[in-house]
Amino acid sequence: xxxxxxxxxxxxxxxGAIVSLNCTYSNSAFQYFMWYRQYSRKGPxxxxxxxxxxxxxxxxxxxxxxxxxxxxxxxxxDSQPSDSATxxxxxxxxxxxxxxxxxxxLSVKP
Amino acid sequence: GAGVSQSPRYKVAKRGQDVALRxxxxxxxxxxxxxxxxxxQGPEFLTYFQNEAQLDKSGLPSDRFFAERPEGSVSTLKIQxxxxxxxxxxxxxxxxxxEQLHFGNGTRLTVT
Numbered sequence: 001x002x003x004x005x006x007x008x009x010x011x012x013x014x015x016g017a018i019v020s021l022n023c024t025y026s027n028s029a030f031q032y033f034m035w036y037r038q039y040s041r042k043g044p045x046x047x048x049x050x051x052x053x054x055x056x057x058x059x060x061x062x063x064x065x066x067x068x069x070x071x072x073x074x075x076x077x078d079s080q081p082s083d084s085a086t087x088x089x090x091x092x093x094x095x096x097x098x099x100x101x102x103x104x105x106l107s108v109k110p
Numbered sequence: 111g112a113g114v115s116q117s118p119r120y121k122v123a124k125r126g127q128d129v130a131l132r133x134x135x136x137x138x139x140x141x142x143x144x145x146x147x148x149x150x151q152g153p154e155f156l157t158y159f160q161n162e163a164q165l166d167k168s169g170l171p172s173d174r175f176f177a178e179r180p181e182g183s184v185s186t187l188k189i190q191x192x193x194x195x196x197x198x199x200x201x202x203x204x205x206x207x208x209e210q211l212h213f214g215n216g217t218r219l220t221v222t
Binding site: 004006008034041042043044046049088090097098099100101102103 | 158166213
């Protein structure tokens with residue numbers, strides 16, 4: 001079993017929908033939780049960063065971390081076609097080596 | 111440029127050949143990471159440098175993989191006697207002290 005599990009999708013939604021992406025993990029030492037967006041043939045770019053449990057909001061994006069359940073989520077409101085990409089969760093026990101999920105491929109249809 | 115630069119962008123190697131992949135991190139970034147991303151998978155950690163010191167190489171899959179960062183700036187990932195299973199995108203990332211990782215666009219290696 002992998003340390004970080006993420007449903008690979010693909011996920012297809014209509015423009016304007018609310019998107020929910022999530023990951024589960026097994027290592028209770030993880031304290032830093034991130035979501036990256038990766039467009040085709042590009043490197044991952046950081047979307048959201050959360051330390052320990054709680055919620056964080058940035059524009060249309062909300063990240064949630066529930067350490068008691070070892071579960072993290074990313075919500076995208078009012079999704080746009082430009083949000084179509086692969087979304088990767090990543091986590092770390094310290095501010096160094098990241099463990100990534102498999103990535104969820106999202107397509108937002110106009 | 112201001113970002114992490116990787117070269118070449120694409121590399122085709124015949125099985126058994128040696129390859130060298132280059133990473134130019136953001137100027138002044140102390141930490142440098144290499145990741146391997148297979149098709150349809152998330153990046154997997156290979157190795158980590160702090161300045162010129164290789165602090166963690168636990169993710170290197172075999173002794174055919176070797177990484178160096180001799181002057182604490184540019185890094186090279188070398189793969190000897192390439193095998194088909196080495197085909198992947200190799201990502202480099204750098205960070206300053208207490209900052210988040212900045213990734214390059216990767217080198218796509220295809221071993222035929």
